[in-house]
Amino acid sequence: MIEAADIYKHYGARAALDGVSFRIAAGEVVGFLGLNGAGKTTMLKVLCGLLLPSAGQVRVFDVDGVKDPLALRKNIGFLPDRAPLYGDMTVRAMLSYAGRLNGVDGKRIHGRVAEVLALASLENVADDLIETLSHGYRQRVGIAQAIVHEPRLVVLDEPISGLDPAQIVAMRGLIRGLKEKHTVLLSSHILGEISQTCDRILVLHAGRIVAQGSENELTVGGQKRAEIMARGSLADVEKGELLRVPGVTDVEALPLEDGLIRLRARFASNEVREGLVRSLVQAGFGIRTVNDLESDLEAVFLKLTRTVNPAEPGLTQKGGEA
Amino acid sequence: MNNVAKALLIARRELSAYLSSITGWLILAVVLLADGLLFNTVAMAGEKKSFDVLQGFFYFSSGTTMVASIFIAMRLFAEERQQGTLVLLETAPIPEYVVVAGKFFGAWTFLLLLLALSAYLPLLVLVNGKVTLGHVVAGYAGLMLLGAACIAIGALASAVSPNQILAAVVSGAIIVALLLAWMLAKKIDGPIGDVVGFLDLFDQHYRSFSRGTIKLTSVVYYLSLAYGALLATTAVLTARRWRA
Helix, strand or coil, rough: CCCEEEEEEEEEEEEEEECCCCCCCHHHHHHCCCCCCCCCHHHHHHHHCCCCCCCHHHHHHHCCCCCHHHHHHHCCCEEECCCCCCCEEEHHHHHHHHHHCCCCCCCCCCCCCHHHHHCCCCHHCCCCCCHCCCCCHHHHHHHHHHHHHCEEEEEECCCCCCCCHHHHHHHHHHHHHHHHEEEEEEEEECHHHHHHCCCCEEEEEEEEEEEEEEEHHHHHHCCEEEEEECCCHHHHHHHHHHHHHHCCEEEEEECCCCEEEEEEECCHHHHHHHHHHHHHHHHCEEEEEEEEEEEHHEEEEEEEEHCCCCCCCCCCCCCCCC | CHHHHHHHHHHHHHHHHHHCCCHHHHHHHHHHHHHHHHHHHHHHCCCCHHHHHHHHHHHHHHHHHHHHHHHHHCCHHHHHHHHCHHHHHHHHCCCCHHHHHHHHHHHHHHHHHHHHCHHHHHHHHHHCCCCCCCHHHHHHHHHHHHHHHHHHHHHHHHCCCCCCHHHHHHHHHHHHHHCHHHHHHHHCCCHHHHHHHHHCCCCCCCHHHHHCCHHHHHHHHHHHHHHHHHHHHHHHHHHHHCCC
């Protein structure tokens, strides 16, 4: 169990963390989601013992991180946003060094490095200098150095940042694979990544957790937006009764060329969307396309980070402790 | 794995980093070239007794050793911070003082390698002149201690500086201030002047080594200076956990 209780971190007058609390069960893959500057990296650094909190308590598998930072660090593998790798070392030497630094026994290190090389699919570059590797490979080596000493908690700060689509897919598989032996906590500002990789999401905004739960839990009650391209006139929209379709709000219409109009509508559920399209068809519009403007999670995230005042208590969603 | 083994692991990494970098080889080449040139043009200039030649060698070698120490030590923490690798040491279950000790011994070992490579010059004087082995040993003991103190000061400067250039400037400034302490001591009367005079890095403590005499007070001075600087470096690293 990883537990953060009322963590505060101040830089002068500015509060980077403003009373963050959460619990993570062993074996979970949990994602910190937040805008840049929300406090994700600060929170991860506090968890890893890199930063001491101004107030609050961190416990990682029954070790008090503030009172016993050395014992805390034994349990943690950390990949910061920039992988901490020496360019003049080979991948194998780097992993061996990281393992030894973190207490892996000299007799075991070769076998353990071989295991990690295989796990991270790095065997083909094992004897290459790190400075010659691509960004994607470096990130893999970064994850490998974070797990070489078999920590119980693996903390990854923006692990897919800067990767191409193929590398993202490979990295996602690697992170999901860690779940078998480790608890994983990662941060990202990329919603799609968090939702695809993590079991649970902690939404951090202005130094506070404003929501937490699975994607399904977070999106309950969330509004959706869609863009509809249709043949018809603006006047028909204005005199129509689109806004009276139950659950539809904020219909915007814009005339385009060739007799087309673009409608953007906000609605509560997929059923409402169907009702809206049905109303348009009944009003004589020729529907060309219907596209979601943002995912359910995106809508919830934008809503939380735009409207939630983090100073107000009690806004945390399901399972909230912040 | 105990703390000594961890410090040695870090020291080995430091040493291999110097030996695998252009900067490391450049420092070796430039200092050895300077030693050779100064030996021929300064120490050997004119008619001199072999004792004076050897003393001259240890005199200018102190300068090249101090300069080399500044350049060797500037990378210790500043480079790691610039490259984002310091976090590897900061997240490992290793106390800060072990990290500092490992880095110091790695850098100092590299300096000792440099000093060892310059040993052919005083050995030539020993073989062809009338000097004692004790003079050579005392001179090198002085260079080793002076280098240890300067590298420790450089480590501290590297820990507080955001980049290597600033680290070199800061450690250079501290070392120059300690070199000029005798000037300040002349202006101050009484025991405070004596204390300031005692802090002098070169005149007060090194000259006796260059003449073949090992003074215990000077040994204690250099070791204390190195220890104090390393202690301060440890405090700086520990304090980083309270900041960003």
